[in-house]
Amino acid sequence: MSMKYRLSRRSLLRLSVASAGAAALAACGATPAPTTAPAAATVPAATTAPGAAATAPATEAAAAAATATANPLSAVQIKTGKKVIEWWFGWGGMTALNTFATLSKDFNDTHEDFQVKPLQVSDITQKLLAAIAGGNPPAVETGNIIFAEFWVRGAARQLDDYIDKSTTIKMSDLFEDAVKAGKWKGKTYGLPAVEGYLRWGLCFNKAFLDKQGIKEDALPNDFDSLYQFAKDTTVIDASGAIKTLGIDPLDAMGGSFGDGDPFYWPAAFGLKYWDDANSKYNFDNAQMADAFAMVQKFYDIAGADKIQGFTKSYGTWTESPTAMFPTGVEAANINGYWAPGELAKSAPDKHFVYTWVPTAQKGTKLQSTGGHYGMLPKGSPDPDLGWQFIEYLNTDKAMQIIFDGTGWIGAHKAFADKLDVKKYEGLDFFVKSATEATVMWRVYVDPVQAFVSDQWSKIQDSVNFHKVEPKEAAAQLQKAADTELKNQFPNGI
Known part of the structure; x- marks a missing residue:
């Protein structure tokens, strides 16, 4: 399900400055600010502050927005002495937070090489741009940003080499049009993750x-x-x-x-x-x-x-x-x-x-098709580990945790075919529509x-x-x- 976020004039300027400086976005061209700033939509307040370096504007802003509400993400255990990467996402609400806490716990319990720290970030498009420009983005991000504009401006790392070597990701099992929306000029910048099923x-x-x-x-x-x-x-x-x-x-x-x-x-x-x-x-x-x-x-x-x-x-x-x-x-x-x-x-x-x-x-x-993508922000400190987490999010086990907790479905056709569609009245229509549709539309990389x-x-x-x-x-x-x-x-x- 979508959450509406707009790239503000300031955000586009920030991305342009980062591009010109080549500190974090060496592949980006200079980008003038929009002549009319799109109106920002209301988004949930962050329940936990992003854990980037203290100099990052994203961290300072998110810390100021932290609330006293009990946050299940804070209970996710990190194994002592292990490498830790940050996973940013914008989804708020206790249903999503509880689910992502369960997801993170499962990952950390079953991995010894590194651990993941989940962070819900409000105004995530703006804060992610700030982190990229400041040279301290998270290792991995999923959901709630204007993906197309990140692809076009080179604010995400290409994934094609990772996909080619992956033994986990089966591209033929993903909706073809969902894969297309993760590409720009023939190169892949985002892989469907967390939520990415049919829209209408x-x-x-x-x-x-x-x-x-x-x-x-x-x-x-x-x-x-x-x-x-x-x-x-x-x-x-x-x-x-x-x-x-x-x-x-x-x-x-x-x-x-x-x-x-x-x-x-x-x-x-x-x-x-x-x-x-x-x-x-x-x-x-x-x-x-x-x-x-x-x-x-x-x-x-x-x-x-x-x-x-x-x-x-x-x-x-x-x-x-x-x-x-x-x-x-x-x-x-x-x-x-x-x-x-x-x-x-x-x-x-x-x-x-x-x-x-x-x-x-x-x-x-x-x-x-439609939905959200796993991406490695430009300048990701641990892109290899971030990719491994994107792979995990596309496993049946992770997708089942997400479905059980939120009802969300990923972009994998085989997984959707195995779901108990009787769990929710009417879900069968959407699952059947995957094969019965005479016209399949997609999100354009606009x-x-x-x-x-x-x-x-x-x-x-x-x-x-x-x-x-x-x-x-x-x-x-x-x-x-x-x-x-x-x-x-x-x-x-």
């Missing part, structure tokens, strides 16, 4: 289906029937407030783009928005305009102002029991494979049904992904409030993306 499913609260007399073999999963369902299940009370919402098309994966998550709306209209071969964006076209218009159409059912207030009041996604969908005030949303496991905990009294996400081409079974994602969100808002026409919105996004790409890479990529 249309999720229904069964109570709404029953009320509408809709059977599970006739779910409204094309745009026309879904729109009618959304109209029929949206209820506005006498005061003008929304009582129940059919669907917020930007809830969960409908509105998530970047940080390991694919961009659903262009995909739904068959648009590959990034041209890998020619390093160009492709937004100014009828397909993107249609995507903007479709989101607006759903927002017009209740009005953008009302939906915005409604989503702000309840919250989105499926993890929190008070969010729209788990609470039972939203009839459907677009979400990922983690939704069945989360809803089993956040809404145990309700039942949910899953099907294919809608597409402009009716009958298409659209699915996408050089200014954080900026483009932020601009899309802002422009879509303008369309929803009828401030900008969909055709003009597509042109605006194209211009913004092209300008930013040129500003950050004036000499080309």
